[in-house]
Amino acid sequence: MDKLFDSPWMLRLTALFLALALFLYIQIEEKRMAETGSSNETDVITNVPLEVYYDHENLVVTGLPDTVDVKVSGSSAIVMKTKLEKDFKVFVDLNSLLIGEHSVTIQQENFSEKLNVSIDPKFVNVKIEEKITEEFRVEPEMNNRLVKDDFIVKSMTIQPTRVSITGAKSVIDSISYVKATVTGDKGIEKSFEQQATVKVLDRDLNKLDVQVNPEKVNVKVDISEYSRELPITLKETGELPEGVTIEKLSLVTSKVTVFGKKAAIDALKEVVVEVDRAQLKESGSYDFKITLPTGATKLSQDQLIIHADVINESVSEEENVSKVDAEVSTDETEGN
Secondary structure, X not given: OXXXXXXXXXXXXXXXXXHHHHHHHHHHHHHHHHHHOOOEEEEEEEEEEEEEEOOOOOEEEEOOOOEEEEEEEEEHHHHHHHXXXXXXXXXXXXXXXXXXXXXXXXXXXXXXXXXXXXXXXOEEEEEEEEEEEEEEEOEEEEOHHHEOOOEEEEEEEEEOOEEEEEEEHHHHHOXXXXXXXXXXXXXXXXXXXXXXXXXXXXXXXXXXOOEEEOOEEEEEEEEEEOEEEEEEEEEEEOOOOOOEEEEEEEEOOOEEEEEEOHHHHHOOOOEEEEEEHHHOOOOEEEEEXXXXXXXXXXXXXXXXXXXXXXXXXXXXXXXXXXXXHHHHHHHHHHHO
């Protein structure tokens, strides 16, 4: 036996056998490593969309995240393949649940059985509510600081005036404001028209998650120069004709609207109209020009009608009375 192992040929055969065995072992291992990977790996797939199954037509679900994170552990090759292909899904099935609050488990499908999978979060608290639709009036609004100095928003009209809002019943019940906000650059001085997005807010001005139909409305904004309505005060000037006595002066209009720079208009208390007594020779109606006050740019009217009741001693008492009665009768007819 010793002689056999001492034979050079036996030693060569033994060495060849061992070399072949080692070669085959290495080939098998390399093939196995190529197919399955030789090392384990753990990775997190972030922002995986969460699918939700429920009656979208009649129900509203709140409390669910839009995405979740998925942690996978296993061989490097399978982990890498899962991350690249993303042919799996994560979901919650709420079809069997009733209206109310529930704690549900996030489920998964189509992951390799050779992977360990965990989802974050694993459980979520959801609220299932009835979906309802109601109509609300839309109120237009605009930041007055967008308007040029000495101009104001005279009016805003909106079309349509009402919109349909769909959402969970508790959310619909919490609606306090439905607004269409007009935007623009500073220095607006002309009327304009704009499409404005409808915003739905609760009493704390938090935006509510609802569906609005239509989402936008048309808003017309009427811009005008700043103005105020001021009382008219008469100031008599000039000399009365000889023999004429003023019994009474009365106004058809007691106020006038004054336009102009805000500071100047706000400083005015009244609009003074000068009445030239030299023109008042008999009872009747007279037109007097209204002088534009300092700082004003225009008036709602530039003429003022004044009714004067006068006594003219140069004519008979009967004529004076007749003229006054005729004037009174005309005034009553115009008033009717």
